[in-house]
Amino acid sequence: MKIGIVGAGFVGSTAAYAMVMRGVGSEIVLVDRNGELADAQARDILHATPFAYPTKVRAGSYADLDGAGLVVLAAGVNQKPGETRLELLTRNAEIFGGIIPEVLKAAPQTILLVATNPVDVMTQISTVIAARHGVPTCRVIGSGTILDTARYRALLGQHLGVSPKSVHAHVLGEHGDSEVLHWSNAEAGGLNVAVVGDQVGRPVTDAVKARIDDEVRCAAYRIIKGKGATWYGIGGGLARLAQVIANDERALVTCSMLTDSCLGVPQVALSLPRLLGAAGVISTLTPDLDEAEASALRHSAEVLKSAFDGVAL
Numbered sequence: 001m002k003i004g005i006v007g008a009g010f011v012g013s014t015a016a017y018a019m020v021m022r023g024v025g026s027e028i029v030l031v032d033r034n035g036e037l038a039d040a041q042a043r044d045i046l047h048a049t050p051f052a053y054p055t056k057v058r059a060g061s062y063a064d065l066d067g068a069g070l071v072v073l074a075a076g077v078n079q080k081p082g083e084t085r086l087e088l089l090t091r092n093a094e095i096f097g098g099i100i101p102e103v104l105k106a107a108p109q110t111i112l113l114v115a116t117n118p119v120d121v122m123t124q125i126s127t128v129i130a131a132r133h134g135v136p137t138c139r140v141i142g143s144g145t146i147l148d149t150a151r152y153r154a155l156l157g158q159h160l161g162v163s164p165k166s167v168h169a170h171v172l173g174e175h176g177d178s179e180v181l182h183w184s185n186a187e188a189g190g191l192n193v194a195v196v197g198d199q200v201g202r203p204v205t206d207a208v209k210a211r212i213d214d215e216v217r218c219a220a221y222r223i224i225k226g227k228g229a230t231w232y233g234i235g236g237g238l239a240r241l242a243q244v245i246a247n248d249e250r251a252l253v254t255c256s257m258l259t260d261s262c263l264g265v266p267q268v269a270l271s272l273p274r275l276l277g278a279a280g281v282i283s284t285l286t287p288d289l290d291e292a293e294a295s296a297l298r299h300s301a302e303v304l305k306s307a308f309d310g311v312a313l
């Protein structure tokens with residue numbers, strides 16, 4: 001599959017590198033308004049292919065996205081220290097208004113995978129713009145909480161002394177401050193993590209849960225304070241989503257998509273467990289939430305809905 005990436009900064013270039021390392025895609029085209037940057041990133045990543053897979057990597061224009069099965073959107077501004085994702089909305093919405101028609105002119109059949117923040121609202125904006133070009137909702141996906149879910153699994157795995165690959169736990173709702181860690185059904189080895197914690201002598205106490213919640217929810221703020229931006233986690237997450245789509249895996253992932261109704265909040269893009277394959281999102285699962293989790297997810301949906309409603313499109 002040919003993959004386009006618009007925005008060759010930290011996130012876009014790391015996604016391309018992670019795709020090359022995983023052998024995802026046969027060709028990757030990097031597009032950026034800074035053509036010199038896109039060209040330099042493409043050359044640098046191409047030079048890693050002998051150590052990975054023989055992917056063709058190059059910089060290009062929008063016209064070079066012709067025939068792409070997937071286009072990742074990672075263009076726009078990122079957060080400065082202390083800034084929230086939602087504070088980026090006005091600037092990035094304007095940028096997407098220009099980018100999406102160009103992408104769809106070259107690749108009308110593509111799946112759009114949005115990474116730019118605030119990713120859920122940007123996904124909803126992209127869905128509205130793409131619909132004007134005949135693109136169905138299921139082909140406009142946001143990376144959503146793929147990254148937060150990875151952070152949650154990594155930290156839970158670390159606490160339990162268990163591989164994060166054996167931990168099945170999800171972050172739902174906004175990729176952002178109102179996100180919901182789904183504790184009541186977090187599992188490892190088919191058992192609730194609370195039971196696993198007791199059995200391996202590493203109890204998942206309320207204090208442990210509070211620490212993991214804080215580390216997941218505030219991860220971006222802390223990393224941005226230390227190094228200015230985040231890129232490895234999301235780069236890995238975008239490459240994994242691309243792999244699921246390219247291989248028609250029908251994997252269950254937490255990603256964002258415009259959703260008809262979430263706990264009574266209509267027409268909002270947010271993350272829920274979704275079945276993903278070559279055609280995009282095939283179906284969405286309804287998570288089994290306790291009362292507090294349901295209330296937190298409804299609040300998250302309301303935050304996102306109100307942010308989207310404030311955008312002029």
Ligand SMILES: NC(=O)C1=CN([C@@H]2O[C@H](COP(=O)(O)OP(=O)(O)OC[C@H]3O[C@@H](n4cnc5c(N)ncnc54)[C@H](O)[C@@H]3O)[C@@H](O)[C@H]2O)C=CC1
Nearest residue numbers: 007009010011032033075076077078115116117119229234
């Ligand atoms: N969804 C997620 O989990 C994550 C999302 N992000 C978001 O990804 C976005 C990109 O972040 P970084 O790569 O760190 O920023 P960056 O500044 O390194 O890269 C952004 C790139 O977009 C390009 N760009 C800007 N306007 C453009 C336009 N109109 N057309 C083409 N290219 C354009 C810039 O030239 C720049 O190279 C930000 O919104 C950031 O918040 C970052 C980390 C995780």
Ligand SMILES: CC(=O)C(=O)O
Nearest residue numbers: 085117147219220230
């Ligand atoms: C920047 C961002 O969205 C993250 O690292 O979660």
